[in-house]
Amino acid sequence: MQEMRDAVKRAKEAQLEYMAFTQEQVDEIVKNAADAAYAKSLYLAQMAVEETGMGIVEHKKIKNEVGSKAVYESIKDEKTVGIIREDRVNKVTEIAYPYGVVAGIIPTTNPTSTAIFKALISLKTRNAIVVSPHPRAVKCTVEALKIVNEAAIQAGAPEGLIGWISKPSMGATNELMKHRDISLILATGGGGLVRAAYSSGKPAYGVGPGNVPCYIEKTAKVAQSVKMIIDSKSFDNGTICATEQSIVADRNIKEMAMRELKNNGAYILNSDEKAALEKIISPSPGKLNPDIVGQSAVKIAAMAGIQVPNDTRVLIAEETKVGKDIPFSIEKLSPIFAFYTAESYQDAKEICLQLLNLGGRGHSLSLHTNDDAVAKDFALEMPVSRILVNTLSSIGAVGATTGLMPSLTLGCGSFGGNITSDNVTARHLINTKRMAYGTKEVTVPKPAASSSIAEKEQAGSQDVDHIVSQVLQQVSPGGEVDAKMIADMVNQVMKKYQTN
Incomplete structure (x- = not known):
């Protein structure tokens, strides 16, 4: 102290x-x-x-x-x-x-x-x-x-x-x-x-924290995109908060994406291996095991009793659910991916939104697409401060592969409860x-005395009442009215208001 x-x-x-x-x-x-x-x-x-x-x-x-x-x-x-x-x-x-x-x-x-x-x-x-x-x-x-x-x-x-x-x-x-x-x-x-x-x-x-979804949309160059995703996820063993945490892929490119993931050093876990690794990722619901943060895929697999090739860069398990009690869906800060299959474009957006709401609102989202309309739609609708398109999310968010301001402190804006959405610099x-300096002239009117205003309003009211009573007196028992007399009286009223 x-x-x-x-x-x-x-x-x-x-x-x-x-x-x-x-x-x-x-x-x-x-x-x-x-x-x-x-x-x-x-x-x-x-x-x-x-x-x-x-x-x-x-x-x-x-x-x-x-x-x-x-x-x-x-x-x-x-x-x-x-x-x-x-x-x-x-x-x-x-x-x-x-x-x-x-x-x-x-x-x-x-x-x-x-x-x-x-x-x-x-x-x-x-x-x-x-x-x-x-x-x-x-x-x-x-x-x-x-x-x-x-x-x-x-x-x-x-x-x-x-x-x-x-x-x-x-x-x-x-x-x-x-x-x-x-x-x-x-x-x-x-x-x-x-x-x-x-x-x-x-x-x-x-x-705030990042739980970055990575959507591979059907128009993406899958081989190129997957290489970037694996390079990004394995960069410094996933310790950057803007690193991709879950892959969301359209069904019609799923098999191609899976093949490219394997070609780039990913190990796809079977159901038993997935269950074993879940206990290592999150010993209690919503809580990340700090012992896996920044560790290699091979070391983390060994912690779960899983043997993987020595050149394994990332561990991947297919997932369908999102929640604190779903270990693969939380922010993992390590080379571990959840893989979601989207049945439609709308389904992909919904999965991404669920992942962000779980723990990454306001931070970043990774998108791979060749459709500018898709990119703009995601940019407009997703509650994040950075949309990283066709690049490595981890280092792209900090300005290494994008035109964003180089920074190691990434604001999450009001979506994430932060004061700024900027890359802090x-x-x-x-x-x-x-x-x-003064640049505009202004005339400030002088206030009238409150007593004189009140008296003027009272006098005006009395004049109008008097004219109206005269109008009523002009109505004959037969219902006939002296039109000229009424016109003169109305003119008197109009003249009085115009002068006021």
């Missing part, structure tokens, strides 16, 4: 000093930090796999490169200091200012890449950051932060701008998020942690104040 408080204190002091830095100074610091992290991508990947026991070194290296180099390239030209926009026509000037000290919560699945990413976007926006690593990934997370921190200081950043908790606990993390000098929270982790971030009373960017870490 005291280590956390000391880190926040140093960060606040450093951030106040950092406020005086120019855009050029900030950009130089960010570049130096990004280059240093990129150069250590392999080293940090090796540390992460060794410490957490999750994932694949070569794949974590790519994630570190995305978190450093790709993120830097995407934010390097952003204005984050002083005047960032001027609208000369409407005479509005926008000025950026930072939040202050950011609390960064890092997951065990992507520890080094997320730490690098959050540190870089904080530096870019003149914020300080204090990080709480996952207890199972402390060493590699802190090492990544040290590399970024030392490079930033070498480029002129104040010491203390990047801090961390070297002995994290849930208590220390909660206290960090509630600390009076923390101005913003960047939380990446489990549902409980994200809820704690949102209930801390501070502005927070928390991201530097622009989310600045506030904007606006200076606006």
Whole structure:
């Protein structure tokens, strides 16, 4: 606890000093930090796999490169200091200012890449950051932060701008998020942690879970699509939250899809093997077994007493149901797939929707099709923030194979109970104040005295009553009326209202 408080204190002091830095100074610091992290991508990947026991070194290296180099390239030209926009026509000037000290919560699945990413976007926006690593990934997370921190200081950043908790606990993390000098929270982790971030009373960017359906529509290039799906699912053993979790395929391409899955290293489980693996995936309804997260398909199969070829990349079981008590239908964070057969296009949409409602609302959906109308229909109807079309969902969602903003924090929007649906980046870490000149003339009428208004209304009412009584008196016993007299009286009334 005291280590956390000391880190926040140093960060606040450093951030106040950092406020005086120019855009050029900030950009130089960010570049130096990004280059240093990129150069250590392999080293940090090796540390992460060794410490957490999750994932694949070569794949974590790519994630570190995305978190450093790709993120830097995407934010390097952003204005984050002083005047960032001027609208000369409407005479509005926008000025950026930072939040202050950011609390960064890092997951065990992507520890080094997320730490690098959050540190870089904080530096870019003149914020300080204090990080709480996952207890199972402390060493590699802190090492990544040290590399970024030392490079930033070498480029002129104040010491203390990047801090961390070297002995994290849930208590220390909660206290960090509630600390009076923390101005913003960047939380990446489990549902409980994200809820704690949102209930801390501070502005927070928390991201929800992903349970990404992958629909192979009948017009898709099946061989090409399946190769991408297996490459994506096996990438870092499925630890990215945007990784495909279930395949939904139209019946008329099912056999072709199954054949291509086998050709790409998938092992199709029989009914007995499926039953055995279900107990390993989820020992209790809706709860994922953490021991399978980020493990290889071969290792997970062995845990269930199933022998599979050594080159097996993914385990697949056919499924027809969706629910917390259906282990293959939940988010598995490992190279395990459920395979659903859709009887129709509408059936495919319904299965995808059920899977999202189970645990992935707001996150992402993977689609393989050559029909633009299908893609647009899914984009319009599915409750997700990202539709990844004909690409690897896992790394496509983070911007590696798409034009999306490179990010290791993917918002789920209101569908997932998040404040943003964006790929979170530097622009989310600045506030904007606006200076606006008057551009429109307006005449404000002077109010009349309330007493004179009332008197005028009362007098008008009396005049109308008098005229009406005169009209009635003109009606003869035989029902005849002096038309000229009534016309004159009506004219008097109209004239009175027009002058009022």
